[in-house]
Amino acid sequence: MVPAVRLLYLSGFLFSFATAVQLHLTAATRKSHSPEAILDNVDDLLYFVDVSLGGNNFSVLVDTGSSDLWVAGNVPGTKNLSVLESLGYAIGNPITGYINTARLDFDGFSVEDQVYLLVSVEDAQKTSFPQGVIGLGPSASSFIRGSLGNSNSADPPLDRIFQQNTTTPSYMTLLLSRNPSTEAISYQSSGQLTIGETIPKLEAVLDAPKLPVLVDQPIHQHWATLLDSNGIIGPDGQIISTTTTIPNPSEGSSEQLHVMFDSGFTVPQVPGYIIDAIYGRIPGASFIEDGTKLNTSLSYSNFWRLPCDYEVNVSFIFSGQEYPVAPLDLNRDMNLQDGDGENICMAFYQTGIASSASTLSSVGALDMILGMAFLRNTYALFNFGDFVDGTTSSVGNPYIQLLSLSNKHQIHLDFVNARLGGKDSTGTQAPLLPSPQSHPDGEPASGSNDGTSGGGSVTGDPSNDNSSSPSRPSVFAAWMSILGVLIFGVC
Incomplete structure (x- = not known):
């Protein structure tokens, strides 16, 4: 991310889904009391949200322009599928990691065996989002899903949540806050991301x-x-x-x-x-x-x-x-x-x-x-x-x-x-x-x-x-x- 041109591209290695580690499609469950997915605003330049993989929290970039989840750091109990993916930038060194699965907790939902890319901390620190990115776009644009044979068990997080919670409306909402410390402006409520529900007072x-x-x-x-x-x-x-x-x-x-x-x-x-x-x-x-x-x-x-x-x-x-x-x-x-x-x-x-x-x-x-x-x-x-x-x-x-x-x-x-x-x-x-x-x-x-x-x-x-x-x-x-x-x- 720089004033020139940045590109995030992925190169998938050939992968036979039938011979890979079986991904178990387990129901995503909604917690009885859903925490708000509050967005952290970095000077009106980037917005981050917390996700949990394997019980560890990661602050990841909120990105409606991509469709894959990747993180850097320790994920307890993660399963390495031995499928290598590479994320490269026009500026800086490429990020390479393996597709893994782990339990995901996000916005009050839990998903077992969620696919994601696990990259090294050293590589991630060379980017502008050292803990990761959560892609919130359509699954058709998911590179991980494509590399795993387009199976629905390899779908991005939101697809998994909607598939397994049929009573949850299949939409998400996004409210980006304005940082009052950046300019002298009136107070705004915190930025939020919701799944299947709207923010109170914004139901319109x-x-x-x-x-x-x-x-x-x-x-x-x-x-x-x-x-x-x-x-x-x-x-x-x-x-x-x-x-x-x-x-x-x-x-x-x-x-x-x-x-x-x-x-x-x-x-x-x-x-x-x-x-x-x-x-x-x-x-x-x-x-x-x-x-x-x-x-x-x-x-x-x-x-x-x-x-x-x-x-x-x-x-x-x-x-x-x-x-x-x-x-x-x-x-x-x-x-x-x-x-x-x-x-x-x-x-x-x-x-x-x-x-x-x-x-x-x-x-x-x-x-x-x-x-x-x-x-x-x-x-x-x-x-x-x-x-x-x-x-x-x-x-x-x-x-x-x-x-x-x-x-x-x-x-x-x-x-x-x-x-x-x-x-x-x-x-x-x-x-x-x-x-x-x-x-x-x-x-x-x-x-x-x-x-x-x-x-x-x-x-x-x-x-x-x-x-x-x-x-x-x-x-x-x-x-x-x-x-x-x-x-x-x-x-």
Whole structure:
């Protein structure tokens, strides 16, 4: 995870499931008193949740963009299946470990013989999440499951839970908190993850529009849906025209972008022309090709630097519902100064993937990845429907529901308090420029980066035993060096 490109890929070794250690599919049980799965917020950059394997606790990254569980450390009673998997990063050394099974306890559920990847502590400490990752995506994208013959006994944790608790609704919900120590903002409740139930007082998410999950790229099944046609409201209050770059999309019109929701991505990835429409018209904004020229710790390239006191407002529209994004999620204070002692703030939505032959084969048919800086503004429900391994089409199609949590008045006040010392001067801030500013090369900003992102999403074909894939845009490593964030020590 760094401002450049990070990719998590897995290479599975050929494995004969019939001759391997038998995985016993034992019922997952619900404890009578379910503890809340509270999320630990690391400076609004990563979110972790506790899981227990073999009785030992691990603080793992919450990642809706991948579908496998891996941990590093001691797991009492674990069973090694002698099947080697390798997790490699575009930056840094690859992580290698063996597929194991152990008892999993997670959010009040218990699963016997849950498959997971056990890696060495030394290898894990070279990543941004030294205790592990729990993938919460569809099982079709599970590399471990593919390596073990696609048996339902090799399914990811959530599938196992839903299969064996038929009275539990097959959905999970995710609430990402905002860290009040990062900016001077009003208090928010703790982030939480729930399985089969909603958080009290947020039950209205069940009445939100059901956004169908796109299934036109089954090899790369993600929590993805369609944005409404021209479904972005820019800083001037006007819609931004949108056009998908996916050739011959099987779902949606040419004006509808294919959007993935990924809790493992710190910085949302958005097409360049949209980034320019959002940030390029801001007075005083400048396009920076090399962040280290501003501050040697800012190892980021090709981004918009913004005046820290300029309020930016953007909304996304899904199924006719507007979802405002907090200005503090659009304009990020880096807690760094340039050579003149001026604070450095930057656009926190960046240009990422663009559909092409290579990205379609490695990532899937996507135009945007809306990560943490979007999800913090919503309460999200992910209904697995017939994604759950072993279910039939009669179960119903998977869908996503989003409840907006960003009250426009409150997110404005948060910006005023954090950036303007509590004195609202936004009414007199300079008006937007008539058109986006030029770049040094005379072209619209591409907004690329050169590090890795907060996320563990997996690319490549999970059914291919020797798959590899190109780098995935990512940002966390740079944030780690910039902010000096220390993630939880390994058990």
